[in-house]
Amino acid sequence: MNKILTLLLILLSTQLFPQRNQNSISGGLVTGTVFDFESKHTIEYANIVLLSPMDSSLINGTITDANGIFSLSGIQPGKYIVEVRFIGYKYESFDIVVTAGKKNMDLGEIYIKPNALELKDVVVQGERSPISYQIDKKVIDVDKIQTVMSGNAADVLQNVPSVTVDIEGNVSLRGSVNFTVLIDGRPSIMSSQDALQQIPASSIQNIEIITNPSAKYDPEGTAGIINIILKKNExxxxxxxxxxxxxxxxxxxxxxxxxxxxxxxxxxxxxxxxxxxxxxxxxxxxxxxxxxxxxxxxxxxxxxxxxxxxxxxxxxxxxxxxxxxxxxxxxxxxxxxxxxxxxxxxxxxxxxxxxxxxxxxxxxxxxxxxxxxxxxxxxxxxxxxxxxxxxxxxxxxxxxxxxxxxxxxxxxxxxxxxxxxxxxxxxxxxxxxxxxxxxxxxxxxxxxxxxxxxxxxxxxxxxxxxxxx
Incomplete structure (x- = not known):
C-alpha cells in the first residue's frame, strides 16, 4: 500500500511541474479591439507594437484581424508601451505593467482618429500644345517652345508633323523642298531655305503650315506654304x-x-x-x-x-x-x-x-x-x-x-x-x-x-x- 501511494505522489508531482513551466514560458497576454473614431467601424491590419520604455526599441508586434481584434502573447513581466498604428491615423499609446500576478490585460475598445492635415491651396495648371489645328492649317506657337529661342525658323520646325529638317538646317515639307515661304502672309524676298534659316525664332509669333493651299496663296504646284507671323506689340x-x-x-x-x-x-x-x-x-x-x-x-x-x-x-x-x-x-x-x-x-x-x-x-x-x-x-x-x-x-x-x-x-x-x-x-x-x-x-x-x-x-x-x- 505504501509503494502504491508513493508511486501516485511521484506521478502527481510529474504532472504539476510541467504545467508550471509552461505558464512561465507563455508569459502575459494583451488583447483589444481597434475602431475608427468617426465611423465606429473596426479596422483591419492595424499595427500593434510592443515597445521598451527605456529606448523605444521594438520587442513584439502583431496586426488586427478582420474584426479589428488583436492579441499579443508571450510578454514577460515588466513595464511596456503598447502603440496602435495605422496609415492615415494618429497613434494611440498605452503604458502597461505585466506582473506574475497580473499577466493578462484587455485594453478594451481602442478608437483611433484620422490624421487630417491642413494643406495650402493646390493650383493645377495646364498648357496647350504648341501646335494647334485650324480649318486649313497647322499653327505653331513659337513662344511655347523655349528650347529654340536662340535658333531660327528652321529650328522651330524640327518637331512639327509633315516637316523634316536635316543636319544642315535644310527644310522639307511633306518630303519636298519645293514649298513657298510667306512672311506675315506676303511672299518672302529671300528663297524659302534662306528665309527659314535667317529669321530669328525670338522675333516670330506663330508659324502656319498650310499643306493644302487654295488659289489665294498662288501655290504654283508647291508642296505647301509656310507662313511666318512676326511679333508685334499692342x-x-x-x-x-x-x-x-x-x-x-x-x-x-x-x-x-x-x-x-x-x-x-x-x-x-x-x-x-x-x-x-x-x-x-x-x-x-x-x-x-x-x-x-x-x-x-x-x-x-x-x-x-x-x-x-x-x-x-x-x-x-x-x-x-x-x-x-x-x-x-x-x-x-x-x-x-x-x-x-x-x-x-x-x-x-x-x-x-x-x-x-x-x-x-x-x-x-x-x-x-x-x-x-x-x-x-x-x-x-x-x-x-x-x-x-x-x-x-x-x-x-x-x-x-x-x-x-x-x-x-x-x-x-x-x-x-x-x-x-x-x-x-x-x-x-x-x-x-x-x-x-x-x-x-x-x-x-x-x-x-x-x-x-x-x-x-x-x-x-x-x-x-x-x-x-
Missing part, C-alpha cells in the same frame, strides 16, 4: 524688345524690335544679325563589286559650313477708320554662306596592289542682298473675318554663288572644276482678295492677281586643263 506709346544669343563654334546673334503706337498710327523698326558656324568630320567607306574584281573608295577629313545673315525692317500702319487700315512695310538684308571640306581619299582594287591616294578640296561661297516693300489695304465688313484686301508687292534679289572643287596629289592638281551663278531678279505683284466666312468650317474666297518678273541669271562652268599649266 501697347500704346514706345515699346521694344531686345534678344541676344551665343553658343559654341562662333555661334552668336541678336535682334531688336521697337515700336511706337498711337490710337491710329503705328511706327515699327527692327534689325537682326546671326552668325552660325558648324564644324564637323566626314568618314566614308565604299565598296564596288563587279564580276571580275572588287574596288574600294574610302575617305575621311574635316568639313565646315555656316551662314551669316543681317536684316533690317521698318513699317508704318495707319487706321483711318475702325474698318479700314493701310500698311507700308520695307525690308533690306544681306546673307553670306560658305561650305568647305578637305577629304583624304584612298582608292584601290582587288586586281592591283597599288593604291591611289589624293586630297579633294571643296569651297562653296554664296552671298548676296535682298530688298522688298509691301503696301496693303484692308477693309473689314461687319462679320468676323469678312474682308476685302488689296496688296502691292515689290521684291529684289541679287546673289552670287561659286563652287570650287580640286583633287590634289602631293600639291599637284589632278582634276578640278568651278561653277558660278550670279545675277539679279526683280518681281512686281498686285493682288486683291475677298473673304466671306459662312461658319467656323466654311468660307468663300475670291480674288485676282497679276505678277511681273524679270530675272537676269548668268551661269558658268570652268574645267581644269592640265595641258595649260
Amino acid at each position: 501697347s500704346l506709346g514706345l515699346s521694344g524688345v531686345i534678344n541676344a544669343n551665343v553658343g559654341l563654334y562662333e555661334k552668336y546673334g541678336g535682334d531688336f524690335l521697337f515700336q511706337y503706337r498711337t490710337s491710329s498710327l503705328i511706327y515699327m523698326l527692327g534689325m537682326d544679325y546671326n552668325k552660325r558656324i558648324f564644324p564637323g568630320n566626314s568618314i566614308s567607306e565604299n565598296t564596288y563589286i563587279s564580276q571580275n574584281s572588287t574596288s574600294y573608295l574610302n575617305s575621311n577629313g574635316e568639313s565646315e559650313w555656316g551662314r551669316i545673315g543681317f536684316g533690317i525692317r521698318g513699317g508704318i500702319e495707319f487706321n483711318f477708320t475702325e474698318s479700314d487700315f493701310i500698311n507700308l512695310a520695307v525690308r533690306y538684308g544681306t546673307r553670306e554662306g560658305n561650305q568647305n571640306s578637305i577629304l583624304n581619299y584612298d582608292n584601290w582594287s582587288s586586281n592591283s596592289i597599288d593604291t591611289l591616294s589624293y586630297i579633294n578640296m571643296t569651297d562653296r561661297i554664296r552671298d548676296g542682298e535682298y530688298a522688298g516693300s509691301n503696301l496693303t489695304y484692308i477693309h473689314k465688313f461687319g462679320g468676323s473675318n469678312h474682308e476685302i484686301k488689296g496688296e502691292f508687292n515689290y521684291r529684289y534679289n541679287d546673289g552670287d554663288e561659286s563652287t570650287l572643287t580640286e583633287s590634289l596629289d602631293n600639291g599637284f592638281i589632278l582634276d578640278g572644276k568651278k561653277t558660278t551663278e550670279f545675277g539679279p531678279s526683280n518681281e512686281l505683284e498686285a493682288k486683291i482678295d475677298y473673304t466671306l466666312p459662312f461658319s467656323d468650317v466654311r468660307k468663300f474666297e475670291a480674288g485676282y492677281e497679276a505678277e511681273f518678273e524679270n530675272s537676269d541669271e548668268n551661269n558658268a562652268l570652268y574645267l581644269y586643263d592640265s595641258l595649260a599649266t
Whole structure:
C-alpha cells in the first residue's frame, strides 16, 4: 500500500511541474479591439507594437484581424508601451505593467482618429500644345517652345508633323523642298531655305503650315506654304524688345524690335544679325563589286559650313477708320554662306596592289542682298473675318554663288572644276482678295492677281586643263 501511494505522489508531482513551466514560458497576454473614431467601424491590419520604455526599441508586434481584434502573447513581466498604428491615423499609446500576478490585460475598445492635415491651396495648371489645328492649317506657337529661342525658323520646325529638317538646317515639307515661304502672309524676298534659316525664332509669333493651299496663296504646284507671323506689340506709346544669343563654334546673334503706337498710327523698326558656324568630320567607306574584281573608295577629313545673315525692317500702319487700315512695310538684308571640306581619299582594287591616294578640296561661297516693300489695304465688313484686301508687292534679289572643287596629289592638281551663278531678279505683284466666312468650317474666297518678273541669271562652268599649266 505504501509503494502504491508513493508511486501516485511521484506521478502527481510529474504532472504539476510541467504545467508550471509552461505558464512561465507563455508569459502575459494583451488583447483589444481597434475602431475608427468617426465611423465606429473596426479596422483591419492595424499595427500593434510592443515597445521598451527605456529606448523605444521594438520587442513584439502583431496586426488586427478582420474584426479589428488583436492579441499579443508571450510578454514577460515588466513595464511596456503598447502603440496602435495605422496609415492615415494618429497613434494611440498605452503604458502597461505585466506582473506574475497580473499577466493578462484587455485594453478594451481602442478608437483611433484620422490624421487630417491642413494643406495650402493646390493650383493645377495646364498648357496647350504648341501646335494647334485650324480649318486649313497647322499653327505653331513659337513662344511655347523655349528650347529654340536662340535658333531660327528652321529650328522651330524640327518637331512639327509633315516637316523634316536635316543636319544642315535644310527644310522639307511633306518630303519636298519645293514649298513657298510667306512672311506675315506676303511672299518672302529671300528663297524659302534662306528665309527659314535667317529669321530669328525670338522675333516670330506663330508659324502656319498650310499643306493644302487654295488659289489665294498662288501655290504654283508647291508642296505647301509656310507662313511666318512676326511679333508685334499692342501697347500704346514706345515699346521694344531686345534678344541676344551665343553658343559654341562662333555661334552668336541678336535682334531688336521697337515700336511706337498711337490710337491710329503705328511706327515699327527692327534689325537682326546671326552668325552660325558648324564644324564637323566626314568618314566614308565604299565598296564596288563587279564580276571580275572588287574596288574600294574610302575617305575621311574635316568639313565646315555656316551662314551669316543681317536684316533690317521698318513699317508704318495707319487706321483711318475702325474698318479700314493701310500698311507700308520695307525690308533690306544681306546673307553670306560658305561650305568647305578637305577629304583624304584612298582608292584601290582587288586586281592591283597599288593604291591611289589624293586630297579633294571643296569651297562653296554664296552671298548676296535682298530688298522688298509691301503696301496693303484692308477693309473689314461687319462679320468676323469678312474682308476685302488689296496688296502691292515689290521684291529684289541679287546673289552670287561659286563652287570650287580640286583633287590634289602631293600639291599637284589632278582634276578640278568651278561653277558660278550670279545675277539679279526683280518681281512686281498686285493682288486683291475677298473673304466671306459662312461658319467656323466654311468660307468663300475670291480674288485676282497679276505678277511681273524679270530675272537676269548668268551661269558658268570652268574645267581644269592640265595641258595649260
